[in-house]
Amino acid sequence: MVEVKTLTDESFDKEIGDAATPMIVDFWAPWCGPCRMVHPVIEEIAADHDGKVVVGKLNVDENPATASKFGIMSIPTIILFKGGEAVKKVIGARSKADFEREFELA
Numbered sequence: 423m424v425e426v427k428t429l430t431d432e433s434f435d436k437e438i439g440d441a442a443t444p445m446i447v448d449f450w451a452p453w454c455g456p457c458r459m460v461h462p463v464i465e466e467i468a469a470d471h472d473g474k475v476v477v478g479k480l481n482v483d484e485n486p487a488t489a490s491k492f493g494i495m496s497i498p499t500i501i502l503f504k505g506g507e508a509v510k511k512v513i514g515a516r517s518k519a520d521f522e523r524e525f526e527l528a
Contacts, residue, residue, distance in 0.1 A: 427478035431485040445476040456515040
C-alpha cells in the first residue's frame with residue numbers, strides 16, 4: 423500500500439516544494455468525524471494514483487502555523503498543490519469520485 427505522508431509545520435514547505443508531481447494535502451484533526459470518514463478515501467486516492475500524485479495529511483491541532491497560513495477554517499479541507507502552489511481547495515467530506523473529479527485525476 424502507498425504511504426500517505428504525514429506533514430508538519432516543520433516539513434510542509436520542503437515536502438510541497440520538493441514534490442515532483444502534484445500533491446494533495448488533507449488538513450484534518452483526530453476528533454473530527456468527517457475527517458475520519460475521508461481518511462480511507464484519501465488512502466484509496468493515494469494508492470490508485472501512485473506516481474501521478476503524492477498524498478499527505480496535516481493534523482491542524484498539532485500544526486497550527488500551516489493551517490493558519492492556508493486559511494483553514496473548516497475541516498476536513500483538502501488542497502491540491504502544483505509547483506508548490508495551492509491551486510484547488512475542497513472543504514468537507516466527499517466521495518472518491520468527487521475528489522477525483524475536483525482534482526482532475528480521473
